[in-house]
Amino acid sequence: MTADPILTVENLTITVDEGAHRRALVEDLSFSLAKAETLCIAGESGSGKSLTSLAIMGLLPKPGPVVAGGTIRLGSDDLTAMSEREMRRVRGDRIAMIFQEPMTSLNPVLTVGRQLTEAIEAHREVGAGEARRLALEALGAVRIPEAERRMRQYPHELSGGMRQRVMIAMALALEPDVLIADEPTTALDVTIQAQVLGLLKEIQGARGTALILITHDMGVVAEMADRVVVLRKGRQVEEGAVAPLFARPAHDYTKALLAAVPRMGTGGSDAPDAATATPVAEIRDLTVRFPLKGGLFGRAVAEVHAVAGISFDIAANRTLSLVGESGCGKSTTAKAIAGLVSYGGHLSVAGRPAEGLSTADRKALRRDVQMIFQDPFASLDPRMRVGDLVAEPLAIHGIGSATERRERVATLFERVGLEADAMRRYPHQFSGGQRQRICIARALALRPKLIIADESVSALDVSVQKRVLDLLKELQSEFGIAYLFISHDMAVVENISDRVAVMYLGQIIETGTRAQVFGNPRHSYTRRLIEAVPVPDPARRRSSFPRLVGEIPSAVRQPNDPPPRLALVDAGDGHLVAAE
Template structure:
């Protein structure tokens, strides 16, 4: 690629989102393009694939050469022969990339049949082989399944199988692991390494996760505002970054055991005040219907006997892989799903309260969700969104509410002038700040942050985490911090509870859990975290022996109940481990 520039047409005229970008890619090489959202990473990938949104975006200058073929000279019919066959792409979100109304088998065989002369039976056999290559069990039966019937990790592996079924020369992977748990992420990265070794495929890996860059890349390109800021070998970029922006990006990366934003360990005596919230023997179960008559025949044991407490000014992190029950526990605590057991907030048990009393208690518990854009009404101004909880609870007059909202905006690092804007006029990090202001509007005692920084760039993530800690010191608010990012958890938490299949398998202080993990599942989670240091690159990631077991049981079949034992100083571990 030489001198690539991509322009986007807007209301104010055209602007360049990629400017004068040049690089080469050798056979079998892994090139990582890293940078924050809006840096031009994905637009570069779409330009290579000739998939820029038309007519809004176009290549304004430059060349893209694949071997002896100049891609910018090809028409759409000619590019269709190239895509999938010689260049393939794995997109960030497999659920939106896979067609929900077509079976996995149909989507796999469709691309094989389009680029080869194989018969339908032969294409089906190659699809099965592709699924086996990405270690999907029962590959033949999976062909009949639809995307929604697979886990996130399995859907991503289907996307990889689809991309590699035709053994392309170049594979472009656009944030392929951002939404995955650390163990599944390790499996996917190891899978890419295996397939690269077997077929000599060149990989362009687009990511903002510097841990993944350190583990995978031979060379790195750092981009900002559409321009290449720095380029070089991975070891040089991490050890001797030349650009200030690169140094800032690396400094913002959370690291287990260190990091500029790491929360200092606090004396347990400081956290022995009356608890803000107590959860005792919490159960959340969902019945599933099936068969001709639609009878209840299975039950999802989403949360099984979970107990914990949170003190004022404390951050309790709830960690585990997708499907372990973290978010369901949070929703029960916020009164959003039916449950059995006891949830006590501010000394009042929610199960014994009427509707009006529950509404009053809910003022003390607020949530910050993972996707700020999805949790904000796009038709309302952000000032009105932050004021809405005050309106619902009938707090203050209109002028007083406006003054309080303006003060909240200033406190979370936004200006009062921005109250008149709409959600789409903000960046992702700014939208999350709006959500934090909204959560603070009622001055709650507990804020549940459900994957609140997982979708943010590392530098934005660091600023949001710093803001959360500042607000905790200022208001004394407690956090239930839900995440699958163990490095972030290690940097912000006071205590950690590890969940697996709806139950807590280990709980203790941050230092107890990370310095001396006792449960095998906890150890696996910590070991799977990519280390942002090429000198500590692993030769292989740990394999998953199988898919994470399901929490679904037949009616009458109860899950194994785990008993927690104290192994010293309040460090609780599931019995038998």
């Protein structure tokens, strides 16, 4: 680099007390950052990425990890030598941070405008009127529509993408020299992710802001980085410019990370009987509505048409993927099939209609339908041993003796790649990928006909994600299970699906085999989803990003006012597409 770096990290070591010993969480890490440069810090969970960012910001939790060695310099100032009072003046003004989950970073009891103006007033000697003007200007910079109205809203009234834009506006309001973005797009849909990344690029180009982007998504790294630092277990294993690092990775760990990334176009050919195999689940005209109540007597003033009359089949030993942006109705569809929300229409599993069942028959039906949720830690009771958690469905349905249940659980643990001895441990003693394997074992306990995987790998590192997806494929082949796979990650969907249904505002707008939908997408919305997927190849980095617009249209209707039904037209060989 020709210019002096804005940020320099030299021999950074972060340790934590473990009884009489200290363990290094980050060890001897060094890098520098120039003006307008994007440095990506990549690695799996536990590699020390977020700890590094918190150390730079002076936000390491107390008591807990501490900076035990090295220096962090912002220009000529040593941040590690500053007091907390001095760091408060630096944070937000000269260096700012965007966290992964905006809902935990924004105060739920304060309006967006109040939070923005407070941040500005804390670092600038301005009056309330000028702070408000600067806040509106910041919202305009991230292209939030109707900024005046958004200033009066609370965080829960905004979508996830809109909340993330507010976080970016808050971080950039004081025009810091360095912006740290810690997994800023992990929880976002691919279309919103592309827009947020484009926004960061645009603002960086206009202001010359230096950017540290922390991510485990190598597609995002290829899209954004000038240089890359790869961390593994707190140690820097590789560093270099993005293009040669992707083309010729030197370290085996970097090679493994890149090999694990799901790539579009590698899904293989369609199964010959994917469309004609015997259905395990049949869904006809499925409708789910939620009333919005208001007024003095709490009457229904409107309805959210979360699912608006969709139909599809899922065949044995096959995977149907539902894809679409947040709020399109994917998860609501899953909950309806699992019997967790009321619905209209017809649903049958293994030839058994789900309507008008007795309590005993409904319980029997639920044996055939199991779910794997997005967050494995929230799905497992932290007070129970994992062996008991996997055995619990067997006990509820009165299957086998205690000894037989233990034997089946031990077999399931081994089948999902865990030692039988692990049955005696608690959920917090496992990694995220291991917890998801436990959830898979629990779902398999009742030998269901259909498993619904609702964003089951979206929060996992790419290498762990690949292992879980490979496991799901193996189990499907072994047991003949039908999968309903719900995801917003089009690259993952393309690699696991037999058939795909694209949802928008509660309706299916395109459906067909994997090859039909990905090889010849006919609807513009489907094409937009596919085009938004970042390609893990710097040589194919896109020259422009989609522009940020407002939120997707509302699915709210007046009570008893049916939404317009989309007619699907056969484009050939069962490839159904809605007219535009």
